[in-house]
Amino acid sequence: MGLAENQLCFDLIEEWIRNNPKASICTKEGVNCFKYIANFQDYHGLPEFxxxxANFMSKVRGGRVRFDPDRILMSGGATGANELIMFCLADPGDAFLVPSPYYPAFVRDLCWxxxxxxxxxxxxxSNNFKITTEALDEAYNKAKEDNINVKGLIITNPSNPLGTTMDRETLKSIVGFINEKNIHLVCDEIYAATVFRAPSFVSVSEVMHEIEHCNSDLIHIIYSLSKDLGLPGFRVGIVYSYNDGVVNNGRKMSSFGLVSSQTQHFLAALLSDENFVERFLAESSRRLAARHSHFTKGLEKVNITCLPSNAGLFCWMNLRSLLKEKTFEGEMMQWRLIINEVKLNVSPGSSFDCSEPGWYRVCFANMDDETVDVALKRIRAFVGKETGKPVELKRCKSNLRLSFSSRRFDENVMSPHMMSPHSPMPHSPLVRAT
Known part of the structure; x- marks a missing residue:
């Protein structure tokens, strides 16, 4: 439950593949395109891709904004896209503000x-981790006092790890802040299509047009198909910038991390099928809502609450009441217990630089229904033991098949020093604890 993967709608994509064999150059129906796709392609990417x-990004945002295909830069997943935009915007030593809690691998993606x-x-x-201009000003002014050049602000919307979306007024205040300070805004929107209940997703691409004298050169969007479509192995990362200089220079740099033309060819066909896209987005939202509801209601049976959320592939679980010590050391003691005795791989809040101990990110979309029930059973047993109120549990079926590989289990749970691309950073308490 430590890996934010979306495995709930693979059947829809598999069905589409079976019905559209021409989309692949590796079938008899599509092999006629093999020579074209296998040959050298322009670094701009296939026009159809x-x-x-661009059309998919617009549809995910409810069609309220349109995107220019000529401003789309490709990279190897959101990891490559984040590094690409940072190379374009920052010099060594420059800093970006980032609201906490935030994705731990930003340290790798943006800084290494x-x-x-x-x-x-x-x-x-106290305000559900909402970003305030007061907190932004405090961090910005402190950096200036320390003679650090603040080049920009990076936000994630929807948030990883919170699973929340930013409201329009918060986004407006953020855009106003970066315009006032004349610094860049990088908006990580890779979970845009994982919103499963109100309020709906509001993109910075909508808000910027509502602000008078907004400097669009300062605004950049990171996107990916890893979360919204559940295709992290395809390594499709996107930088969408309103800055011509970033587009021109980023395109030159993107040659170091292009998406393969075979992948572009397939996805161009998939995403151009408007009926499929509409059905997929609706069904994905429905399934995420059902899984989120099932999981959070299961936690509520033993009085475990989560931050109210409406998006993402995870919950921000509150175990503060169970801490033996109300400190980050106490959080790590509790985490070791959950890992070693409960046998659940959840991520402690301190690995996300959370300012309060006792929060944990729990991913719920990377497994089948039966495995979720096993996880809930283990959590309820753990809480019962900790509170002295044993929970009566039904015996699970003997034919349980875990939906993660033994290799991933070893890398991400038992041996976190064997770093996978999604493993916590070496400096994080998630690794230090072992």
């Missing part, structure tokens, strides 16, 4: 090779 992605740095902006549970 960029057009299909660019030598930029991140400055956390503290957010708190």
């Amino acid at each position: 960029r057009k299909a992605v 090779r660019t030598r930029a740095q991140l400055i956390p902006v503290e957010c708190h549970s």
Whole structure:
């Protein structure tokens, strides 16, 4: 439950593939395109691919905004896209503000090779971790006092790990802040199509047009098909920038992490099928809502609450009441117990730089229904033991088949030092604890 993968709608894509064999150059129906696709392609990407992605991004945002295919830059997943935009915007030593809690691998994606740095902006549970201009100003001014050049602000909307979406007024205040300070805004919107209940997703691409004298050169969007379509193995990352300089330079740099033309060819066909896209988005939202409801209601039976959320592939679970010590050391003691005795791979809030101990990210979309029930059974047993109120549990079926590979289990749970691309960073408490 530590890996944010979306495995709930693979059957829809598999069905489409069976019905559209021409989409692949590896079938007798599609092999006529093999020579064209296998030969060298322009670094801009296949025109049909960029057009299909631009239309998909618009559809995910309810058709309220349109995207220009000529502003789409390709990269190897959101990881490559994040690094690409950082190389374009920052010099070594420059800093980006990032509201906490935030995705731990931002340290790798944004800083390892660019030598930029991140400055956390503290957010708190008292207002459901909502970003405030007061917190942004405090972090910005502190950086200036320390002679750090603040080049921009990076936000995730919908949020990883919170599973929440930003309201229009918060986004407007953020765009106003970066315009006032004349710094860049990088909006990670890779979970845009995982919204499963109200309020609906509002993109920065909508809000920027509502603000008078907004400097669009400062605004950039990171997108991917890893979460919304559940295709992380395809390594499709997108930088969409309103800045001509970023587009021109980013396109030159994207040659180091292009999406394969075979993948572009397939996705161009898939995403151009408007009937499929509409059906997929609706069904994905429905299934995520059902899984989220099932999981959170299962937790509520033993009085475990989660931050109210409406998006993402995870819950932000509150175990503060069970901490033996109300400290981050106490959080890590509790995490070791969950890992070693409960046998659940959940991620402690401190690995997301959360300012309060006792929060955990729990991923619920990367497994089948039966495995979710096993997880809930283990959590309820753990809580019963901790509170002295044993929970009566039904015996699980003997034919349980776990939906993750033994290799991933070893890498992400038992041996976190064997780093996979999605493993926590070496500096994080998730690794230090072992």
